[in-house]
Amino acid sequence: MHGHCGLFFTSYRAEEAVFPSPVQRVWLYAFLAVYLCLPFFLNAYLVSILDLIHIAIIAAVSLNLLTGCCGQISLGHGAFLGVGAFAAGALSAAGWPFPLDMLAGGAAAALVGLFFGLPSLRLKGIYLAIATLAAQIILEYVFLHAGALTGGSNGLLVEPASLFGYAFDTDQKFFYPSLAVAAASLLAVTNIMRSRAGRAFVAIRDYYLSAEIVGVNLFAYKLKAFAVSSFMAGMAGALWAHYLMYITPEQFNIGLSISYLAMIIIGGLGSVLGSVFGAVFITVLPEVLSAVAGAAGQLFPDVSSSLLAMKQGVFGLVLVLFLIFEPEGLVHRWRLVKAYWKLYPFAH
């Protein structure tokens, strides 16, 4: 961020901007302009992947705030999403309009997250991970057995989101509300990370004894991290409910929690941009593998069924290779590439 040639700051405010250079801003606006037009040019399948990416970005960036920035490992994030999804679904069925039920879903998830964040007072690292795993299991049980609210194993039908009578009922239409919430989440976490609360979070992660000495109330800030993170996860869940229009308890299982952890590890722990990279990568990879397996199946029809089965194995293999060759995440690779092009064609 610092040391761009020809970029000089004359105020602290200019230096603290998210995109300090005019060139960055032009590229950002150009990208947004093109991106906003994409639903008109892509088919429903491709847009549906983008919609899923938006939801994954919200979940990943919220988990990155909690785990990557504040150092509180959560294995229950998928269940927090579920709380938001079922709360929004139930409220929507009770007649609440779309953005309100999403916010209420976020609030419900924040309360649940706050409750399951309480053990973080005493538990650290791997022990806290186990405590949040318990949260995952308990919440899954509640989803399955609180039939009056969640529909139990039958699941819950949810109306598509609509605003002022306009229903976002196709993949193309859903693109915009999901993008708006994703962008707002990214901005919110970016702002947290460049201000008082975000510094306190990283302080807790890096050296909690010193954090206490500089005046950070450890317990209060850990709970704040849990609440804000689960609030965003709950909103992601609400969007999920409105998008799929049918939610069941098994959608929010431990596998979902793990996949969000995979996103932030592969993208880059503690990095907002890394959360985006990770969300895109983990969402797109299975689709790419399916396409490859499908194409290979055409060439070798005899083994097409085993090719599809190999998909899962390849998925795992790619993740392991990533951890070995890029342990600091995609965002680190991105920085290296940027540094390379800044100096090109000179090596130093």
Added chain:
Amino acid sequence: MRLLEVDKVTLTFRGIAALLDASFAVEEGSITSLIGPNGAGKTSMLNCISGRYRPDTGTIRLGGRELTPVAPHARTRLGLSRTFQNIALFRGLSVLDNLLVGRHARMDYGILASILYFGKARAAEDLHRRRVEEIIDFLNLSPYRHQSAGRLPYGVQKRVELGRALSAEPRLILLDEPMAGMNLEETEDMARYILDLNEEWGVTVLLVEHDMGVVMDLSDHVVVLDFGQVLAAGTPEAVQGNAAVVAAYLGSEDASFLGR
């Protein structure tokens, strides 16, 4: 005026006394050193003052206010700050952010204002950045401002930690071996910073240090701990001449070391 009063503090770990009826005081505006052999209870004493440990009996008062019931994080607001024996920086944050987080207790906007980063929060960030830049200038940290703290040389990290403690605008700063592991030049720089922050900024210093030359040169007042008890207290000269200190703390044949 006495800024810090430690009165009959006893701290035990499963029956073993780390501190036993230890009493001493730190005058406002002074540099007071706490010395003693390894295991004498110096760091335990600092931990009691900063709130990491809670003494079994006894009282600690800062500016007349009883500290024992105050939570550790709330003591920063009362004007207490410290550094650690081994470097305890936030490795993932830049030097600038390390110092800004040091001002945490001096800021008062909440997490919602953080999320919006508008108006009050922005104005506060600007204001506190200005204060932190003064400390960066004072400690000559400007070349490292945007580097992450974990990648800096050891001596610089020690300085950043001093800066972080200073940015909380403490009345009393506790320094736990600020010169440990430093070469002569770095030690002299650090001694200069400690004198300056005491004389120019008016910060009272409680210093734990093993380098006797530094202790005797800097201190207005020296407190000697041994086996958790205060063995002697007084001016550096008085402590140097105290036979009990010389015998118990440095060994009787090593006496010349004190007068280095």
